[in-house]
Amino acid sequence: MAALRVLELYSGIGGMHQALRESCTSAEVVAAVDVNTLANEVYKHNFPSTPLWAKTIEGITLKEFDRLSFDMILMSPPCQPFTRIGLQGDVSDPRTKSFLYILDVLPRLQKLPKYILLENVKGFESSSARNELLRTLETCGFKYQEFLLSPTCLGIPNSRLRYFLIAKLQQEPFFFHAPGQILTRFPDLEDRIQCLEELCKDKAVDKVCESSSLPSGEKSLDPNVGPHCSSKKSLPKGAFLFKLETAEEIARKHNQNNDSSIQMLKDFLEEENEEMSRYFLAPKFLVRYAFLLDIVKPTCRRSTCFTKGYGHYVEGTGSVLQTAVDVQLESVFKHIENLPEEEKLLKLSTLKLRYFTPREIANLHGFPPEFGFPDKVTVKQCYRLLGNSLNVHVVAKLISVLLG
Ligand SMILES: C[S@@+](CC[C@H](N)C(=O)[O-])C[C@H]1O[C@@H](n2cnc3c(N)ncnc32)[C@H](O)[C@@H]1O
Numbered sequence: 001m002a003a004l005r006v007l008e009l010y011s012g013i014g015g016m017h018q019a020l021r022e023s024c025t026s027a028e029v030v031a032a033v034d035v036n037t038l039a040n041e042v043y044k045h046n047f048p049s050t051p052l053w054a055k056t057i058e059g060i061t062l063k064e065f066d067r068l069s070f071d072m073i074l075m076s077p078p079c080q081p082f083t084r085i086g087l088q089g090d091v092s093d094p095r096t097k098s099f100l101y102i103l104d105v106l107p108r109l110q111k112l113p114k115y116i117l118l119e120n121v122k123g124f125e126s127s128s129a130r131n132e133l134l135r136t137l138e139t140c141g142f143k144y145q146e147f148l149l150s151p152t153c154l155g156i157p158n159s160r161l162r163y164f165l166i167a168k169l170q171q172e173p174f175f176f177h178a179p180g181q182i183l184t185r186f187p188d189l190e191d192r193i194q195c196l197e198e199l200c201k202d203k204a205v206d207k208v209c210e211s212s213s214l215p216s217g218e219k220s221l222d223p224n225v226g227p228h229c230s231s232k233k234s235l236p237k238g239a240f241l242f243k244l245e246t247a248e249e250i251a252r253k254h255n256q257n258n259d260s261s262i263q264m265l266k267d268f269l270e271e272e273n274e275e276m277s278r279y280f281l282a283p284k285f286l287v288r289y290a291f292l293l294d295i296v297k298p299t300c301r302r303s304t305c306f307t308k309g310y311g312h313y314v315e316g317t318g319s320v321l322q323t324a325v326d327v328q329l330e331s332v333f334k335h336i337e338n339l340p341e342e343e344k345l346l347k348l349s350t351l352k353l354r355y356f357t358p359r360e361i362a363n364l365h366g367f368p369p370e371f372g373f374p375d376k377v378t379v380k381q382c383y384r385l386l387g388n389s390l391n392v393h394v395v396a397k398l399i400s401v402l403l404g
Pocket residue numbers: 010011012013014015016033034035036039055056057058076077078079098385388389390
């Protein structure tokens with residue numbers, strides 16, 4: 001079979017390209033498009049032979065799109081218009097303009113692509129942009145399925161709940177098709193068998209795969225968000241409230257750390273060495289923000305989503321690592337608020353807290369060891385680019401599901 005011709009839109013540092021490679025699909029990225037100069041340099045560094053179009057998507061003409069004659073679109077449109085903490089400008093946000101342009105171009109292409117995969121933040125599913133996307137796909141005759149997935153459903157100790165849509169230009173729906181539902185786990189062989197059994201029983205086709213949508217007891221949704229947050233298990237013995245955390249949060253973290261189906265963070269960490277000193281949290285910063293930090297140890301089986309503000313803003317941008325593994329977090333934080341500043345600092349310093357390195361975040365995001373950044377890219381810029389990127393393993397698996 002001829003290699004698939006893939007168009008990678010909003011290519012950034014090439015998370016989609018990396019995922020395509022990991023999926024072992026016979027494919028060629030015929031063009032990668034992005035306006036960000038730095039992201040483009042990282043892309044070129046890692047995928048030197050891919051044609052990189054450093055221009056806006058809305059600046060590409062229908063003719064140019066047609067000339068590419070692509071079979072597949074991989075895209076992660078800007079997510080700011082849809083984030084829960086943002087203004088949710090949705091289709092009226094200027095950053096959605098290029099996406100609406102793609103939707104406008106799609107039905108007018110000489111040849112429709114056979115496959116589409118889109119990634120965005122949680123929140124996109126309730127946007128007008130998504131409704132517009134579904135309407136366009138239906139008009140063009142695509143069959144599609146939506147997902148909300150986090151790397152935790154692949155055993156990776158990092159929460160990054162994201163919206164995904166896969167679409168194919170075929171008569172037959174996906175075997176796991178769940179009309180009107182957003183799947184919160186990957187479809188598996190069981191779904192296929194069940195699907196076939198149901199078909200054999202000659203049941204109504206639209207009922208075929210209902211069961212695949214919401215599995216019971218599945219650790220599919222991001223454990224940091226939604227109903228899974230409220231653990232029904234009782235607090236671990238001796239646990240108490242500290243560090244501005246509620247009993248519920250402490251219980252949730254405890255449960256996550258005891259979930260042996262998730263790998264430990266230590267599998268993703270670099271060896272501690274002298275160069276790590278640059279990643280340690282500055283004392284002033286520690287005293288000021290310690291209560292807001294999400295602190296994890298190498299033996300933990302969780303970390304929060306690393307965003308583009310990591311290393312710059314504190315709250316909600318990603319976990320920090322406690323490298324003094326024998327120190328009890330509780331003993332450091334208990335009654336700390338009553339201590340004078342110097343003593344506070346002394347206590348906090350015993351934890352030896354540091355940021356995850358860009359390489360460690362890349363590891364958690366599924367980028368292989370050979371994926372790198374040009375020397376001139378600073379650590380902060382790496383955090384920014386990685387925070388904008390995606391989990392390669394999750395997308396690779398979705399590509400396999402889409403083409404399977
Ligand atoms: C969410 S990031 C995608 C990241 C990418 N998937 C990766 O792995 O790094 C969105 C990207 O879209 C790019 N972008 C935003 N608006 C654009 C436009 N109108 N035309 C081209 N690129 C655009 C940004 O520069 C950014 O790199």
